[in-house]
Amino acid sequence: MSVTGSVCIIGSGPAGLYCAEEIKRLAPEVAVDVLDRLPTPYGLVRGGVAPDHQKTKQVIRQFEPLFSKGGVRFLGNVSVGHDIDISELRRLYDVVVIAVGAAGDRKLGVKGEDLAGVYGSAAFVGWYNGHPDFADLAPRIPGPGVAVIGNGNVALDVARILALTPEEAHDTDLARPAASVIERHPVTDIYVLGRRGPAQAAFTAAELREMGELAQADPIVEPHLLPEHPPEDMEPRAARVAKRNLEILHGFAQRARRDVPVRVHMLFHRAPRAILGNGQGNVAGLLVEHTKLVKGQVLSTGVTESLKVGTVVTCIGYKAVPFPGVPLDERRGVIANTDGVVEPGLYVVGWARHGPRGVITANRASAREAAGHALEHLSGKTTHGSGGAGLEKILSARGYRHVCYDDWCRIDAAERARAHDGAPREKFIHVSDMLALLEENRRHLEAVGVKVTD
CATH class of the missing domain: 3.50.50.60 (FAD/NAD(P)-binding domain)
Structure with missing residues (x-):
């Protein structure tokens, strides 16, 4: 499918990443950015799956290539509604997909x-x-x-x-x-x-x-x-x-x-x-x-x-919680939508769309549907927004520092390194500690003459 343009997915849990995976599979030239308000990706795989269910958490391995070599960018520590409004994201990106779950x-x-x-x-x-x-x-x-x-x-x-x-x-x-x-x-x-x-x-x-x-x-x-x-x-x-x-x-x-x-x-x-x-x-x-x-x-x-x-x-x-700038269906406990469509160019996927049900892979169906909506919308566009470049410019001007995928890999490595014998990791449980680690790493690299970029 010969389609270009940019897509912003808000939420880096399985539903959002299944959607990103499907978009890149069908339209490799489309630029896909995945935002998360936390510095860590993977949503409920990290924060909801039981700690003793490490095999279930291995679904992360399926998603890692998306960021490492699949052309999908991770922008963590970006809070929609605080750091940037969804109306701004819709001007920057050709399509926005909400994948924030039901918190x-x-x-x-x-x-x-x-x-x-x-x-x-x-x-x-x-x-x-x-x-x-x-x-x-x-x-x-x-x-x-x-x-x-x-x-x-x-x-x-x-x-x-x-x-x-x-x-x-x-x-x-x-x-x-x-x-x-x-x-x-x-x-x-x-x-x-x-x-x-x-x-x-x-x-x-x-x-x-x-x-x-x-x-x-x-x-x-x-x-x-x-x-x-x-x-x-x-x-x-x-x-x-x-x-x-x-x-x-x-x-x-x-x-x-x-x-x-x-x-x-x-x-x-x-x-x-x-x-x-x-x-x-x-x-x-x-x-x-x-x-x-x-x-x-x-x-x-x-x-x-x-x-x-x-x-x-x-x-x-x-149930879904109110999301800034988007209507909520209080009765159903989801973001108001019709078959995943909030309005043209704005879509919702996963638990935020249909409520909590099924296991992790049950989100694939709505992810595929959202990807189809996104690509259909992109195919009809003749002009495109500035996408991720525009977002980074706005965040930088406002003094917000996003966390990129390489940053997450540093957090991940540090968590694994500080785990006791036999444990998969010892998590950082405060965002401030994660950001402090990244800042320390940045200062160290700059001190030895390595230029740090996102």
């Missing part, structure tokens, strides 16, 4: 949600992953009980990370402050709960199976709540997933209990009704109601119980 937590909507000790999964997961936005979260985890609300993989991640022994955490990139807190305040009972039944849980079999492989934690399941088979009216694909999960859960229920310090209670048919306080503004418990499923509908039973917990982590889904 907001959905609310439970129950009394007590504002108590100290209640955290959304975006914040809690970001904290233990060393995301700069949540590096100073300092969550309250007094123990001995923690409630994790949700029946998806994120809930399993949170429960598993809290149950890891120091030895199990050793070969991960769990942020050091988080590892210290978890080790210092070990919990004995973790309650993973959801409103629906085990057949309706959104776990993947691989994640669920891991709950039975922890060194010092046992999964506990209530056998009487486990059906033998998925419901007959369940869609075939969902039924296959449910069948595998039920087999694993039955295995948990049948195996002998071990003498280990942590119990992970898999509680189904439980709906949170209130988070209970201790009179001093802190979480002291969670009131849940037993539910039942009738023709796919969750119904109340009136039977309640209280769980003694000092921490509540909600893992009930994400």
